[in-house]
Amino acid sequence: MKKNVVALSIAAMLVAVSGQAISADQELNIYSARHYQTDDALYSEFTAQTGIKVNRIEARDDELLERLRNEGTNSPADVFIAVDAARLTAAGELDLFAPIDSETLAARIPEHLRTDTWIAFSQRARVIVYNPELVDGALVQTYEALADPALRGKVCTRSGSHPYNLSLGAALMNQIGAEATEEWAKGIVANFARPPRGGDTDQIRGVAAGECGVAIANSYYFVRLMNSDKPEDQQVIEAVRYVWPNQETWGTHVNVSGAGMLKNAPNKEAAKKFLEYLASDQAQIYFADGNNEWPAVPGVKADNPALESLGEFKADTTPLQQLSANIAEAQRIYDRAGYR
Ligand SMILES: [Fe+2]
Structure with a gap:
């Protein structure tokens, strides 16, 4: 049943992507291996700010990677989101990501929390x-x-x-x-x-x-x-x-949740906007708090008393x-x- 729904929405995305009526900048297709209740607010806020409609496919990371591999250059996916560096590394090794080129991200996300192709958004x-x-x-x-x-x-x-x-x-x-x-x-x-x-x-x-x-x-x-x-x-x-x-x-x-733009992304501009949006103060709070994590951007504080009660600690800063x-x-x- 769930599979059918996913298949249908993929078909809908393909139609949307190849259709003439919708220009590339008005839509964004995200494959996400993470889902928390607060993520809904995260995506709707992005749409409210930019007018870009977000389509999401959520599944296990290995299923999404398999899908991306099968879709190849025809993939409608623009952004891949996953938890843990090991899983993002797996996507990187499949050569799925586009190189990151954003001054905003370079300024907002500490260097050790960025790779050439994917970026950490929470810790x-x-x-x-x-x-x-x-x-x-x-x-x-x-x-x-x-x-x-x-x-x-x-x-x-x-x-x-x-x-x-x-x-x-x-x-x-x-x-x-x-x-x-x-x-x-x-x-x-x-x-x-x-x-x-x-x-x-x-x-x-x-x-x-x-x-x-x-x-x-x-x-x-x-x-x-x-x-x-x-x-x-x-x-x-x-x-x-x-x-x-x-x-x-x-x-x-310290490990991370992160995301990267896909090499075959049909909506590259929207994907870049979305990744930059994820580094904004508000999105950082949504993204980190959704799973009781810490924001990746220094100085951003989520209002999470239980998390705060754990106190401060010295983190390993080995580059991702x-x-x-x-x-x-x-x-x-x-x-x-x-x-x-
Ligand atoms: Fe987990």
């Missing part, structure tokens, strides 16, 4: 969560510490192949080197409380339940539980503590371009280490 931190009844907080202050034999049988993470962990591995490679990252991955595997399964929230729940002593999770999953009205979620938050990893060394690994270049090797390192 999330990969934090450590532990159960203070099972683990001494002093032992879990860095990513590296999670591989220490002192934590045998205590560590939970989702799959090593998941983009979030691949990006973390890519950051570790940059900071401690590929060899040390492989040793680290072996140490993590040796310390597992259970084989990787589930998402980041499942790891946090596992920590609260005492099945795991310590876990790695993206910050917004933690904030989502904080903001939840459900008593069982509040119990989880009460049972766990979070750590900003590596504050004394290279900083907490560098992180992106390490992803494939991070996967090979994890494979060798048995981090599946």
Whole structure:
């Protein structure tokens, strides 16, 4: 059923794109692998400001990439949006993006949060969560510490192949080197409380339940539980503590949601306008707050008390371009280490 709807709207987009009645600048086609309630306001505000109609196809990132590959030069898509550098890197490796050429974006988005082809619009931190009844907080202050034999049988993470962990591995490679990252991955595997399964929230729940002593999770999953009205979620938050990893060394690994203009975009001007709009103060707040993330543009503050209550932290500023270049090797390192 859902497939039919998507197929229909693709057909509608193709008609719109090839039709004579609509000039290229009045429409924008977005393929997005992220969807949050507040994103609706994000898109309607863009239309209100520019008069450009936004058509959205939302699906999983791998489905969208497959679609883009199949559509090739006939693709109606102008912009691709995804979460996590590893997924944006996958799009980059398929040579789907156009190079970025925008003074506005160069001025608004910090250099380390831009690559040649895609740009970060919000930031999330990969934090450590532990159960203070099972683990001494002093032992879990860095990513590296999670591989220490002192934590045998205590560590939970989702799959090593998941983009979030691949990006973390890519950051570790940059900071401690590929060899040390492989040793680290072996140490993590040796310390597992259970084989990787589930998402980041499942790891946090596992920590609260005492099945795991310590876990790695993206910050917004933690904030989502904080903001939840459900008593069982509040119990989880009460049972766990979070750590900003590596504050004394290279900083907490930060990942991103981002977007890029597609090489075959039929509406390049509209796409550029949209990417620049995403860097505006208002759009930054919509975009980041939709998933309890931090804006990418310095100085923009979302009104999110739970997020603010986490406080400030030192972030790793490894350039995304560098992180992106390490992803494939991070996967090979994890494979060798048995981090599946
Ligand atoms: Fe996520």
